[in-house]
Amino acid sequence: MTHSDIPxxxxxxxxxxxxxxxxxxxxxxNELVTxxxxxxxxPGTVALLEDDARxxxxxxxxxxxxxIICRMLDRDPAARIDANWLAARLRAALSLRExxxxxxxxxxxxxxxxxxxxxxxxRFGDAAVIxxxxxxxDVLLEPLAQALQDVxxxxxxxxxxxxxxxxxxxxxxxxxxxxxxxxxxxxxxxxGATYMADLLGGQKTGLFYxxxxxxxxxxxxxxxxxxxxxxxxxxxxxxxxxxxxxxSALAVDGSAAALELAEQGAQAGGMADRFATRRGDxxxxxxxxxxxxxxxxxxxxxxPAFAPNKQALEAGLRAYERVARLAAPxxxxxxxxxxxxxxxAADLAKFRGASTRGIGxxxxxxxxxHTGFAGADHxxxxxxxxxxxxxxxxxxxxx
Numbered sequence: 177m178t179h180s181d182i183p184x185x186x187x188x189x190x191x192x193x194x195x196x197x198x199x200x201x202x203x204x205x206n207e208l209v210t211x212x213x214x215x216x217x218x219p220g221t222v223a224l225l226e227d228d229a230r231x232x233x234x235x236x237x238x239x240x241x242x243x244i245i246c247r248m249l250d251r252d253p254a255a256r257i258d259a260n261w262l263a264a265r266l267r268a269a270l271s272l273r274e275x276x277x278x279x280x281x282x283x284x285x286x287x288x289x290x291x292x293x294x295x296x297x298x299r300f301g302d303a304a305v306i307x308x309x310x311x312x313x314d315v316l317l318e319p320l321a322q323a324l325q326d327v328x329x330x331x332x333x334x335x336x337x338x339x340x341x342x343x344x345x346x347x348x349x350x351x352x353x354x355x356x357x358x359x360x361x362x363x364x365x366x367x368g369a370t371y372m373a374d375l376l377g378g379q380k381t382g383l384f385y386x387x388x389x390x391x392x393x394x395x396x397x398x399x400x401x402x403x404x405x406x407x408x409x410x411x412x413x414x415x416x417x418x419x420x421x422x423x424s425a426l427a428v429d430g431s432a433a434a435l436e437l438a439e440q441g442a443q444a445g446g447m448a449d450r451f452a453t454r455r456g457d458x459x460x461x462x463x464x465x466x467x468x469x470x471x472x473x474x475x476x477x478x479x480p481a482f483a484p485n486k487q488a489l490e491a492g493l494r495a496y497e498r499v500a501r502l503a504a505p506x507x508x509x510x511x512x513x514x515x516x517x518x519x520x521a522a523d524l525a526k527f528r529g530a531s532t533r534g535i536g537x538x539x540x541x542x543x544x545x546h547t548g549f550a551g552a553d554h555x556x557x558x559x560x561x562x563x564x565x566x567x568x569x570x571x572x573x574x575x
Contacts, residue, residue, distance in 0.1 A: 182222055185214055185238060185246065189228040196225075196233060196248070199559035201288045203236065203246035215240050219346065220315035222249065222257050237293070237312035241346040247293035247310055262316070262323040265291045270327060273299075273553055281364050282553040283385045284328070289557040294341070297324065298381040300362045300373055303332035305381040306354075309341035321354050332356025334375050340484065351376060361437060363444055367391050368419030370444040371410050372437040379409065379434065386550040387412060387478065390516070390568040393548055394476060395420025397512050397570070401473035404428070404465070404506060406458050406499075411438035411451075413476040413514065418447040422474070427453045428461045462502035475503045476514040481565075483519035492519055493530040500534025504542075509575040513542065520565035527567050535571065542571040 187193055191207035192200070203225070208214065217223070219239040225246060226232055232253035236246040249257055269290045273282045284290075284304065285297035294310025304324055308314045321333045333354045342349060353376065361372040364383055373382035391413055398417035403425040405414035414425035415438070425447075427438050435453040442451035454461055458479065477499050483492025500515055507513050513535070517527045524547070535542050548568035550556075556564040 182224055182235075183213070183217060183238075184224045184226055185209070185217075185236070186226045186230070187228050187233075191228070193227045193233070195559070199557070201248040201293055201557065201560060202244045203248075205240075205243055205245040208245050210240070210245070214238070218315075220311035220313075222312065224253060237310065239311040239345060242311070242344060247288075247312070249293065249312070257312075257316075259319045259323055262292075262320055263327055266323055266327040272555075276552055279365060280328075281366065281385070283551075284553075286554045287563065288560055289555040289563045294345070295320070296381065298383070298385060299328065299330065300364060300375060300382070302330050303334070303356065303358065303362060303375060304328065304330045305334045305336050305375050307336045307339065307341075307381060308347075309339065309345065311345050311347060314347055317354075325355070330356075332358060334358075336375075336381055339380065361440065363441075367395060367416045368445075369411070369415035369447075370441050371415065372440045372444065373410070374433070374437060377433070378437070379431075384409065384412065386518075386554045386566050387516070387568070388551045388553075390514070390548040391416035393546055393568075393570065394474065394512075394514055395422075398422040398474050401511070402426075402471070402508075404470075404472040404475045404503075406462065406475070406477045406503065407479045408438060408453075409434050409478075411441045412478060414438070414451065415441055415445060415447065417474065417476075418442070418450055419445065422450070424450045424452070426472075427451070428458055429453070429455065430457055431455075459498065459502060462499075462506065466502070466505050470506055471508040471511075472506055473508050473511040474514070475507050475511070476516075477503050478514075478516040478568075481519040482517070483521040486521050489521045489526075492522055493526060496522065496527060496530040497534040497537070500531045501537045502534075504535045504538035504540045504573065507540070507573045509573070511573055512545075513571045513573055514568060515571070516566070516568045518566050520562045522567075523561075524567050528569060531569055531571075535573070541574045543574075544569060545572055546570040 296307040399421040408427035482495040
């Protein structure tokens with residue numbers, strides 16, 4: 177049985193129906209029959225997807241204004257996308273996180289991988305931040321927020337509308353407090369450190385949970401070390417390293433607001449006497465530190481996405497190589513260099529190649545000790561490479 181109360185959209189004969197049947201969650205605009213009726217559908221409309229032979233494939237959401245014109249919501253053609261459906265997806269996601277974490281600080285929904293395409297939800301204790309990065313989630317934001325409260329018990333819900341994804345969907349960029357109240361940044365315990373997350377004014381949702389396991393690995397290497405944390409945001413690797421016994425940490429970022437939050441986190445964790453910040457362009461600061469003859473037993477660089485799409489790939493790889501070339505001379509003999517990429521367009525092999533070229537151009541040789549990825553609260557949908565974006569490489573540089 178299928179719906180009779182929702183519109184139907186249909187694949188073109190040459191569309192890759194097999195990939196969609198095997199789990200690929202998107203239909204691109206050139207794969208769908210876009211007649212006048214389909215073009216007139218409001219962004220976020222729920223529809224029944226059929227293949228070119230009119231066989232039902234599942235329930236999708238449609239946005240005629242997006243290159244990703246359809247996103248698969250449910251492969252059951254009879255599924256009804258309502259409050260009960262939303263709650264069921266949230267309960268499944270919550271069950272996994274409660275197995276993984278003792279405290280309610282994690283990514284609750286990781287978009288397609290958790291069955292809510294284009295939706296990111298990060299939880300901060302009694303508060304949660306929703307990034308509705310697809311039109312359907314904007315349309316259903318009120319029932320989604322209510323289901324989130326019902327399932328998790330959070331009392332404060334924020335809509336975060338920043339980021340490139342919403343622009344590509346033709347959506348607004350208005351961040352708003354939907355329910356509850358905030359008294360300021362939220363303290364987040366993670367890896368023995370305390371991070372201060374600005375849920376309304378910070379970058380993305382306020383904190384990057386994806387690096388949690390990589391912070392932990394770095395902290396194991398940081399005991400007694402002088403640590404340099406470049407592109408530090410609110411203290412990322414630096415605070416974790418201090419919690420792991422580092423001698424000192426210097427956090428470098430271009431945002432004064434982020435560095436202020438990092439200092440508050442260091443104070444909250446009793447680490448302020450070992451923590452310092454330096455504001456400036458990361459490339460400039462790396463060069464300045466080299467001129468000053470600075471040395472660190474550990475240097476970590478966790479930049480923003482230099483290659484957010486295929487068109488930016490070559491320039492992005494050059495930027496990653498430059499980071500490695502500038503950072504490597506600052507690592508003391510036998511010390512450690514951590515290099516990260518959150519660019520899905522730069523796959524692991526390309527990023528590793530750019531990083532090792534940069535280290536070599538700096539005149540250093542290295543062992544690759546460990547390759548890290550996002551934490552388990554950021555699951556990957558195997559059919560969607562974009563959901564496995566984060567890479568972290570840890571090198572030991574030769575004495």
